Amino acid sequence: MATQTTASCTGSTLLQPISEIINLPLDQVNFVAGQLFALLMAVWFRIYLHPSKTSPFIRHVVATLLGFYLALFCFGWYSLHFLVQSGLSYSVIVFAGLEHMHKYCFMVTLGYLILCQITRVYVFDYGMYSADFTGPTMVITQKITSLAFEIHDGLTKRDGQLTPSQKYLAIRRMPSLLEYLSYNCNFMGILAGPTCSYNDYMAFIEGTCYQPRHQENGNGKENGKYKQSEPSPKNDVISKLCTCAISLAIYLSLCKLIPVEYSIDDDFINSTPFYLQVVYLYLAMLALRPKYYFVWTLADAINNAAGFGFNGYNKDGSPRWDRISNLRILDIEFATSFKMFLDNWNIQTALWLKRVCYERCSINPTAATFLLSAMWHGVYPGYYLTFLTGIAMTMAARAVRHNIRPHFLVSDSYKCVYDVITWAWTQVAISYTVVPFVLLAVGPSLKFYRSWYFCLHLLCLLVVLALPVKSRRRQAKEQQDGLQDNQTDHNSTDNNCNQKDKAT
Numbered sequence: 001m002a003t004q005t006t007a008s009c010t011g012s013t014l015l016q017p018i019s020e021i022i023n024l025p026l027d028q029v030n031f032v033a034g035q036l037f038a039l040l041m042a043v044w045f046r047i048y049l050h051p052s053k054t055s056p057f058i059r060h061v062v063a064t065l066l067g068f069y070l071a072l073f074c075f076g077w078y079s080l081h082f083l084v085q086s087g088l089s090y091s092v093i094v095f096a097g098l099e100h101m102h103k104y105c106f107m108v109t110l111g112y113l114i115l116c117q118i119t120r121v122y123v124f125d126y127g128m129y130s131a132d133f134t135g136p137t138m139v140i141t142q143k144i145t146s147l148a149f150e151i152h153d154g155l156t157k158r159d160g161q162l163t164p165s166q167k168y169l170a171i172r173r174m175p176s177l178l179e180y181l182s183y184n185c186n187f188m189g190i191l192a193g194p195t196c197s198y199n200d201y202m203a204f205i206e207g208t209c210y211q212p213r214h215q216e217n218g219n220g221k222e223n224g225k226y227k228q229s230e231p232s233p234k235n236d237v238i239s240k241l242c243t244c245a246i247s248l249a250i251y252l253s254l255c256k257l258i259p260v261e262y263s264i265d266d267d268f269i270n271s272t273p274f275y276l277q278v279v280y281l282y283l284a285m286l287a288l289r290p291k292y293y294f295v296w297t298l299a300d301a302i303n304n305a306a307g308f309g310f311n312g313y314n315k316d317g318s319p320r321w322d323r324i325s326n327l328r329i330l331d332i333e334f335a336t337s338f339k340m341f342l343d344n345w346n347i348q349t350a351l352w353l354k355r356v357c358y359e360r361c362s363i364n365p366t367a368a369t370f371l372l373s374a375m376w377h378g379v380y381p382g383y384y385l386t387f388l389t390g391i392a393m394t395m396a397a398r399a400v401r402h403n404i405r406p407h408f409l410v411s412d413s414y415k416c417v418y419d420v421i422t423w424a425w426t427q428v429a430i431s432y433t434v435v436p437f438v439l440l441a442v443g444p445s446l447k448f449y450r451s452w453y454f455c456l457h458l459l460c461l462l463v464v465l466a467l468p469v470k471s472r473r474r475q476a477k478e479q480q481d482g483l484q485d486n487q488t489d490h491n492s493t494d495n496n497c498n499q500k501d502k503a504t
Helices: 002-007 016-022 026-048 056-095 101-124 134-156 164-169 177-185 198-206 234-254 260-264 266-271 274-305 329-333 338-343 347-358 365-377 381-403 412-439 442-451 455-466 472-503
Strands: none
Touching: 016 026, 026 056, 026 274, 056 101, 056 134, 056 177, 056 198, 101 134, 101 365, 134 164, 134 177, 134 198, 134 347, 134 365, 164 198, 164 347, 177 198, 234 274, 260 266, 260 274, 260 412, 260 442, 266 274, 274 329, 274 412, 329 338, 338 347, 338 381, 338 412, 347 365, 365 381, 381 412, 381 442, 381 455, 412 442, 412 455
């Protein structure tokens, strides 16, 4: 065990004795230790390097150096990939023309990530889940590509050409090398993210993130009486650390008792009724999710402890620290639609996909977004099976929602029945979709789908054919055309009236 964990870990071996005692791989032990160290440094950073006490330059330098230290501790010389990827992309940003810089940067950054993933998977340890260097590289890829598009929007487009969110995110000056490295490799997000916008990060560094934002309550009035100069993140950090502890305990208790791999065991398939196979799959996926809850909630707590993530105030005046949160656990577990589940799972990645792909792709943006998501996640074939299945699930869920849901909104009891049915369907559909994501290889994934007779694939196909639904872009275009037609009719009426007035 010790030899295996040491061989698969490229970082420090200082915690090898602890790894052997608790029987966990060394790379995972290093990751947790690094995040706990980052949590302590975040508290110190917020108190002793507060924007009121030191300059943005010092905060940039310290955040970057601490990030590089954590990267070296966890990944050893593999952490050089972070510098190489960032350096190549920064060269493209600086020296390429602004008109096409974002496209070149996107191809270089994503290409480097895919090259790293191919090397890691097919040269080193195929099929092994480990806290390896490609995880941070994925987050850095999100940050670099987002930055490139935001610079392009800020320096080449007029405000009228941008959506409100693009206008807010647009970068109006070229970042310096230090600012760029600090944004990509700061100690708060180097190991597990989450990604964030460059403008939000700079506001945090410069101490302007606490400036009053224009917020409205339910009556449309500003909640000015609750505003204060700088709220404390203490309560939210403690709450999120408690969530981390519970999630970790659940995962360690259940992950080996209900493995997903057992769902493709021949004896299990042949001897277990189908409805029990469905229940087992749901429970297996339910036991797997707390691992992600732990990682992402801890990362969120680290950023909050440093003072990053403030998002205004609730109606009762309590501060919100969810600006860069990556998930909403209750909304995930009680999601009543495929879209609702995805909107609350890995939120910052979903926003990245929306901003760099969905909003900018003119040809089938849904398929393009799922394809980019698969390429970003890695080169395992199971990822592509999952996201291809996800396209079908999304289209079917959209068709059902547009055609069937209105019939259940006539009363509260009907809507309650609809919510229960769609909750059960969503949980089964998500579990069915992500099985290849867990199994990774094509053979086991297809074996699972064959054991289910590809039933949900066929059902989605039938739903899409029987209940066609217009794409959102087409609906928006028709609504816009309708408004223009109404405006044209209104203008024509005005012109006729004016002509009659003149004739009179």
